[in-house]
Amino acid sequence: MDIGGRRIRATPAGPQTDRPLIVLECGAFGCAADWAVVQEKLAAKGLRSLAYDRAGLGYSDPGPEPRDGRAIAADLEALLAQLGEGGPVVYTGHSMAGLMARVFVPRNRERVLGVVLVDAVTPEMLDVRRAAAGIHAYRGAMKLVGAWSGVGFMRPVSLVIGDLIGLEGEARKEKRRVYGSAVHTRWAAEEVQNWPRTSGQGREAGRLPPELPVAVVTAGSAATQARLKALQVVPAELSQHGYVEHVSGANHANLLGKAFADPIVTGIEHVLTTVGR
Template sequence: MAASRYQGERVDIGGRHLRVARAGPVSGGPLIVCEHGAYGSATDWAVVQAMLAAKGRRSLAYDRAGLGYSDPGPEPRDGRAINDDLEALLEALGETSPILLVGHSMGGLMVRLFALERTRALVGLVLVDAVTPDVLGLPGVVPGVQVFGRLLQMVSQGAKAGLMHPVSWVAGNPIELPGEAGAEKRRIHASASHAQGAAAEVLCWPETSRMAGAADLPLDLPVAVVTAGPSRGGGALKRVQEAPAKRARAGHVEHVTAANHANLLGPRFAAAIVRGVDHALGKDA
């Protein structure tokens, strides 16, 4: 896929490159690191990053290896390999400030695992309609994950034949990203290599969940949870999503009633994510 026309740079992490999109001040204060979900990319965070920059906050979003405009990485593409890449990326960028991790969907597993296994100074977590390790214990989830992984493999084959281009114009921008960000989201959605990279991650989802569930998060780590849809009627899924914030000494939960899993990151609802960041940073919203 050609280089991004929307934003970002490709950063060498040791013989391969990851696409990075940075926003806000060049330095000063914690770095907010945004981790996208399955089949996502740095582009997903365009609205959130713009809102953070407007408040003087600096942020970084990136395409994980094999997704978007990033080079593939060695398999298996489990959470530990993904976090190794993030560490290498932060080192390549010369980032030494504390970080705040924001994870959407399956990215919630990656940020939780980072908090458990890495020594870099961490100021908090924001989990955005996130997958938690306990989600795999819910009925039907494990078979669903396996089907999703196989489906992405099939999508990759279809995309090689150009079949995803018309689909991407109809369903390629569920976040409702505006302008060039929306166009880039559709381009990535139609990419065969992107689907292949996403499949490799999804097929490792159970192992990443096992790693991320091996221990509890530190009680003194601020955790903000932002979910899509109303709390009432959410059942077991809402309970497991809320649990990390309810366990933390400094926890915050917000259910965005009118949002769905994707457009929670878009212009209509992203302010809730910024409020979660404010909480994790210990600042007024």
């Protein structure tokens, strides 16, 4: 879809109904293919969904810098407008998309029915020393990856770790193809470098309103990485209609795969049931 001189790739799925649209936002270095299993499961339940490649990622054209939360939210708003999707949505974000949720939702509060956070981070994690250290270490590593993306080293890497989700068919091929792309790597690294900036924008917008249903689905049992999980579940705890599920056996990537994706769908259904949709 053309959003004003550049193209954003979108992958809608599910029947054309008047039910709310489930917007699926990938995490760092992700793409639309990450959500293939979840989209299939949602479609089987009669739910419409939309995954997409952010600017510079996957098959989308790069966008203007900085690639922070506000730029990403503006692109998603333009994409939804071009698709004629002006109705209610459930915003569902994986990993770093937890930051983007805090930017997009306040800007679109009138049409966001609820939020589902899938093993997601929050802006406030930068206030916790151990979490902040891990985030900054990741940013440092990704800065190097982005700087050297043009030499093509991601192609062989993609054969080994290109798909840790456990996708199948065309989605698996696409995930590996995208992961090995120098352009994708460069712009994904740029998003990660803007982590503090996007976090600041999310904090400036404020926490999610308490009346908004929020489902948090995390990878691993409740006892796994208890300190991290205590931070992840805060948005659900602050919601009047919060829902939390810790998925035993799952990890950060394969939580989106066939074996573990059902709780994500359950979280989405929690939001829809809460708002009577």
